[in-house]
Amino acid sequence: MSSNSLTLAPAPRSEAAEQLRAEVREFLAAELAAGSFTTHVDTWLSGVDPAFSKKLGERGWLGMTWPKQYGGHERSAMERYAVTEELLAAGAPVAAHWIADRQSGPNLLTYGTEKQRQEILPRIAAGECFFVIGMSEPDSGSDLASIRTKATRNGDGDWVVNGAKVWTSNAHHSHYGIVLVRTSPSDSANRHAGMSQLLIDLSLPGITINPIRILDGGHHFNEVVFEDVVVPGDMLLGEEGNGWHQVTAELAFERSGPERFLSTYPLVAEFGRRVAETGDPAALATLGRLSARILALRQMSLRIAAALDRGELPNIPAALVKDVGTTFEADVIEEVRRVVDVTPSLDSPDPLGRALAEAQLHAPGYTLRGGTNEILRGIVARGLGLR
Amino acid sequence: MSSNSLTLAPAPRSEAAEQLRAEVREFLAAELAAGSFTTHVDTWLSGVDPAFSKKLGERGWLGMTWPKQYGGHERSAMERYAVTEELLAAGAPVAAHWIADRQSGPNLLTYGTEKQRQEILPRIAAGECFFVIGMSEPDSGSDLASIRTKATRNGDGDWVVNGAKVWTSNAHHSHYGIVLVRTSPSDSANRHAGMSQLLIDLSLPGITINPIRILDGGHHFNEVVFEDVVVPGDMLLGEEGNGWHQVTAELAFERSGPERFLSTYPLVAEFGRRVAETGDPAALATLGRLSARILALRQMSLRIAAALDRGELPNIPAALVKDVGTTFEADVIEEVRRVVDVTPSLDSPDPLGRALAEAQLHAPGYTLRGGTNEILRGIVARGLGLR
Amino acid sequence: MSDQDLVVETVRDILGGFEPFALTAERRWDAGLWGALAEAGLTGVGLPEEAGGSGGELADAVAIVRTLAAGAGAVPVAEQLLVAGPALLTADLDLPSPEHPTTFALGDAVTVHPVDNGDGPGRFTLTGTVPDVAWAGVAQHVVVLAPAPAGIEGAVLALVDASSLPATDASNLAGEPRGTLVLDRVGTSGALLTAAQASELRARYALARSVQLAAALEQVLAWTVQYAGERHQFGRPLGKFQAIQMELAEMAGEVTAVTALTDAAVQALDRGENVVLAAAAAKVRAGAAVEVVARLAHQVHGAIGFTQEHKLHHLTRRLWSWRDEAGSDLAWSRVLGAGVLAGGPDALWPALTRVV
């Protein structure tokens, strides 16, 4: 294939990952049986349960790929893949730690100071420290270069931050934010210059966290407002002015994981139960089609995990996983409706009706969060050499 | 609804149309029984049968809406709609006269000289005179303003035409072409200026008709090459330099008819027969979904026929019919395959397999001919006020 | 200005005084809006004056339902004007006062016993549960369509006084009440209907939802077009991006298709034709459009449209619910598929041309 930038080598088999998978599955079955959680759709956004996160930390299932000196477990990305996938498939409450474990930790590992790493990473790995990402702003939309949150040095060498970030998932349960700020004025010749990342303790004075409720009334997102927030000078993450590059480097982590196609898996699972019960041939075929799509997405995502293990940062294949995967997440709803007569309602006595309702009410988010699919397709087009 | 340019009044019921419909249906049943034609997919492109066209002319089913003085029948567009729809649904061989009856005749009525009207229109209405439209050129694609076929006046006041037109449907069976030519050099400030329409007798010296075979080997399209073709000066159609406007005015005729959603109806009919036989519930549901789409398209198209009867030229709603309709034509294939295990082959002993093969092999054309769907959607966006 | 334009303007004026809000267990409907509509006589439009209604045409009633649907009015007007009222008229039963909301429900699992076998509208007792009752707990009366007593053909239409009956407080995705009514030997007035009449009422119910869907789809398109024209990204309005234009045009195609078909089905109803297949087609086509229109509307609006503060969800959540109410897409697809084949395997086309 001529478009080499999209093509990754197949993922090798990892026996270690499969063994780990079995352990996680056993743990989850026990937790479910004990009633410590109930399965829901899209729990990596909405399933906040710090106690559950702590349990995962105790078992060594957070910070898995990080060096042991920072509380990590020096496992492979393939092994981490197996763990995260099992948690999502079970609809377990993983939202509290998700961003910290997926993205902020790796970010700190790459760009953090030794002090930051030593202080924070072990707490993330223990499931005791949660993060938000501050990127979007009320007026920025998909155009991140247009952000206006500003950080200026004061006389003490500290940063004074003013502005507001939106769509910060679970900021009201989090300890830190990694916030993209403008540290020098915007330059129309290079729109991506002059931005930096700051590591901000969310308990600092001047920070207000306002809920942004989504259409079903759920409170997962927030607006985080910064008013003359004084952030210690050593909380600059990475290089001043290098924020755009650093943000971009995170994307392979952010866009390639199984959470980009398994958000609605609990609906598939309920559908499977229904099909097993009725044996309807059309529904069986639909289950087959959905399964084939999941299986392909798993291989796409696994290839990226394997590439991360090789030290690569395959951003374009990651954009493809998110584009194809999030499209799938919403399609599940239509595929199920096509063959099962079920009324979606959160109050439904039928678990399939409840799962359908949860999936539907969260559906607008799948293809928006982490970069809209239009943006992602532009990135893929660039990867194909078209712009 | 605020986007008024898309909205048309509902079509009134036409008892005359329904009565005519019954007559056409009876005629078609008799012809089918007599073996004068067999049903095929996409016959308005590929079903050339001058004898059949003549029969329609004899029955008054061509040139239906035109004044009687030109051989027309002064029927409504709603009545014409019923006739064309019945012919398409039966998969009858209507390609020979289709363009002349749909588009060139109305074009002549609006822009032709009295002599042209008197000479040509009655022959079209009799099913004895066929037309091609010469618009696209090898390098123009969707960008019609970039055409290069040139007509210059010679000393006698005649036009000398040089250039080539492609995608001229059935030029090898046709008598005339209405050809868009450049009569003054292109002007980058007004790319649509300087074009005119010429009415060209295809038997003139200097005209070569070369087949363009499509992927299944079928010969429906041609390249028509003009080498120093001398066209009498009075064969200018309409106004010199007004070609772009004239071409645009045809679009409501070209894009709104039932041929924009019934090209694959014979496949739907075969599918219906299969469903009636098996009673498979999933296939019944699919037939219901396809039926609902056809029924909506009929109403969209009928509204335009009614608007034409009111003297309007609703180009934007016509673009919508073509966009939604041609998408449907191809979707039929996937919908059928989803519920019936059938192998598409022109040699299939199963009529459903043959219809599927015909529909599939013609599929790329549906959303390309008469303006690609990307172009159409741009037109609709303009209608919505977006550009 | 047509009669309907006048009606629409009146309803819009009233709606202007009542902002749509998120329905909750505490605030299950817009009682104020209902009161204002009732006061203006709009809750009896299309029902004859001699039966206690406000008179007017079907087209007027449809115009009211459309306007309220587009405005996310949380009131049982579609049910009352387009289904329950006409159903009672069909059955020759007395209409409750249009000032108090009456809804309609399919009681397929209800057992009906006749109390009075005399001529005219009789008395029946009803036992069983009626699921998915629109505006349960809000509507004072529920017109229940139930199977006829054992041994009798057809169906029974019964007028249940729901004011003293318990209803579960379940709701649809938009928070509109969709509770279950539990009937335990409840005495009602009622009448026998033929199977054909019963089918027509089911179709009316589906068509009512289609009318609401069509109106809401149009409104969602209009909001999205407006937003795309106003919102700037990367230095220009969203609507200048070709990808967004393609999405809006796709939405427009869906909306136009739904409107054309739904209007035709309403006109067929107005002509007194059997609209079972027309309603089925309208419901199926509208349901298919919901997926495209709601998805693309949210996609174009971006994250802001996904927030509870934004108006968009008042309609998208209704769209997602309504498409599966009054008979799902799937159920009506099967009805339509079977219906167009009823004349035999070679008569599909004639059947299609007869639907509307």
Added chain:
Amino acid sequence: MSDQDLVVETVRDILGGFEPFALTAERRWDAGLWGALAEAGLTGVGLPEEAGGSGGELADAVAIVRTLAAGAGAVPVAEQLLVAGPALLTADLDLPSPEHPTTFALGDAVTVHPVDNGDGPGRFTLTGTVPDVAWAGVAQHVVVLAPAPAGIEGAVLALVDASSLPATDASNLAGEPRGTLVLDRVGTSGALLTAAQASELRARYALARSVQLAAALEQVLAWTVQYAGERHQFGRPLGKFQAIQMELAEMAGEVTAVTALTDAAVQALDRGENVVLAAAAAKVRAGAAVEVVARLAHQVHGAIGFTQEHKLHHLTRRLWSWRDEAGSDLAWSRVLGAGVLAGGPDALWPALTRVV
């Protein structure tokens, strides 16, 4: 350079001497290409030398099949290297010379009678019709998988000498021969297979088509990207239009998904695992991609891509055919759906993680 790269380069060199052409009743395959491949020993790759093959790995055979599929080579290499050859090895039957094409066919309606009940590969007579035989009239031998004789479990794999048998000259949408073989008490060598072995062979056949589909899909994407970069409209390359970029990215997503899954299924086969569900998934996923990729490729290419002179149809017509061969999308979807539920209603996820 890996072994497979070398193989690919060799096949490409050979392909370079043979332009793809429209298959007709007169010219049903590319005998010249086959001859050149056979001469280079490439028609026996992946089959052990001691059995008369050329040796090499499954990966080599797959690389050859992929390259020929992307090049629209009209030769029965996928059937011979990936299905018929391995099937004969499974059944412990002798391989015909790889120089003469051998194909594979599902003879579900064939009646098999044993002639010899002794040990080892036996003799059978076959009666019945075998539809959709790939390369019928071209292949000298057809390996037929048929139900075992009455009263015996499993299936029979029979090696039919087709050189003297009549075959109808039906073809698929690409013109590739897909005739029906009529067997009238034809004596063959054959062997009994278990039902599991028979399922594995069906899966191999489906996987062979998936490999071809994956390769052709990749090639169609590459051609389309190239065309969009070169073709100008309205003064700039097509690929600069956002609508075209969206379409190409969608194609890329489909192609990447198919490749990832098909490669994984091939690797599972190479590890000796049961690949029935993996092959089913690969075939279903590839079939779904065909619709998107072929549609958008033609849409981007515009009318020129729809002409017989253009190379695009050599692959799009094959895509449209292959997706329904060796078991349709629908049939394999059902197999996969039933397969992932085989462990019970609560074991879907574990089943999914076991497929590949």
